[in-house]
Amino acid sequence: RETFVGDQVLEVTPKNEDQIKNLLELEAEEDLQLDFWKSPTTSGETVHVRVPFVSLQAVKVFLELQGIDYSIMIEDVQALLDEEKEEMLLNQRER
């Protein structure tokens, strides 16, 4: 089973077309294994991207260098998945 320990989901807000272009370049970088939940579209529109733990540093540095605003939407994806799994197990026991 794939785990997502330490993976984060970032909410990124590109301010202009150049920043969207930067994000599209980032999306094309297959080595980073980014999972875009909401892809870059227009400026001001938020982008949601799951970043594997191993790529976090590189991605954050990239965003900061380009001056692209971002915040952490999900701190640890695996923690949420564990909660979800526990909830399902609990429900199965109730049934």
Place this chain on the structure above:
Amino acid sequence: NGNFNFETYHTLDEIYQEMDHIVAEHPGLVSKVNIGHSFEKRPMNVLKFSTGGNKPAIWLDAGIHAREWVTQATALWTANKIATEYGKDAFITSLLDQMDLFLLPVTNPDGYVFSHTSNRMWRKTRSRVAGRACVGVDPNRNWDAGFAGPGASNKPCSDSYHGPSANSEVEVKSIVDFIKSHGNFKAFITIHSYSQLLMFPYGYKCSKSDTFDELNQVAQQAAKAVESLYGTKYRVGPICSVIYQASGGSIDWAYDYGIRYSFAFELRDTGRYGFLLPAKQILPTAQETWLGLQSIMEYVRDHPY
């Protein structure tokens, strides 16, 4: 056995059991139609709501992208609502007296199972081609509508990979074949999550459809209906010019095939959880979505073509 909890997420087996239960409880209204099977040979089961005869029909599907769990949950809640409230709710009763409804709660069963057992973030099908390292195709880039155009990837490892050819995914082909063989669908609605959008054609091109004004009016009305319950705000527009360009999508195919009322929902986004939307949000999501669906289906019922 009647104690299914619609307010939590369930495995595919549990969903299929509950579909059978709904059929068993409402034999004069609901039946199960098998329209094919997935790549890994899981059945593709549709719930048919019909009061008899050959009526024009509405198509509803959910969960073509496996990880969008709130959509499968919403579809099942909707199925139960329609089944239990026929004969009591004026809208449901009048709709089913005039039209049939086909509801596919799990459009991508292999992906759904994989999202439960191996990778919660899985979006695509689980098809494999010899000699190709990556598994799966984005089934909402695989329809014969601007296939392989902008907004779809030609890289097999991408989450939006369009596949080797249009309808290469057996899940997509099964729906296409069924809709063609039925021959009398008047509306096609697909349910996704999350971003709070209500979209209509086109996605593979950025020009307006011939019926833009009408579809826009119907969608705006439906979005207002969604918002009326909990204040959830939707953005409305054609996929391409308002939202994003994406080729090979199902509603574009349906529209070009002649199904005028074609819409795609992207259900609610709390702005924090995305595809991991907590189970306690299933009920409010389903309830507000129902109001939007009702608004569209009311229009379809009253505007035959």
